[in-house]
Amino acid sequence: MALVAAARKQTWVPVIYSPSYAKIGYPMGDVPWYLGVCTDVVVRAYRALGLDLQELVHKAGVGSGDTNIDHRRVEVLRTFFARAGESLAVSRDLASYKAGDLVTFHLPNGTFSKTHIAIVSDRKSAKGTPLIIHNRGFGVQEEDWLSAEKITGHYRFFPSAARSAAG
16 A cells, blocks of 8 residues: 555654744745644645645644644644545444554553554554554654553545545
8 A cells, every 4th residue: 555655664764852932934845844733744645646635634624823833733634524525433443444544542651742644554563453554753664552551543545536545
């Protein structure tokens, strides 16, 4: 799946966790490649497929209207994916999470944020649990973390422009 492959490529690049507000270009704006947070993993993966979440979120009227930051906020992305994609049931059945799905979490002990987002991988742990690709402060990682915190959202977003590329 192309979305997962695009996210996985990010694990090869050292990224410093930086939740700082930054003025960026529009459309296709991004913070420097060596900086990022969990949302940047998602934004960059879709961007590799030719989809600019910065522009899509802004044009959908989701968030505050600030093109520098709205697409980098988990709660804004949750709203966007629920409207523009599929909002699926949050389940304890981890097999219901498919490669390319987007999962949001509540982090009760989060230092920078209490919200988090990740992409479900096409790989599984030795126990059969789907891995996720995300940045929780240690760079972009692919790991067995799907059941580590409370899941707050489950989404699929493959707009027609990206369906063929996403597999």
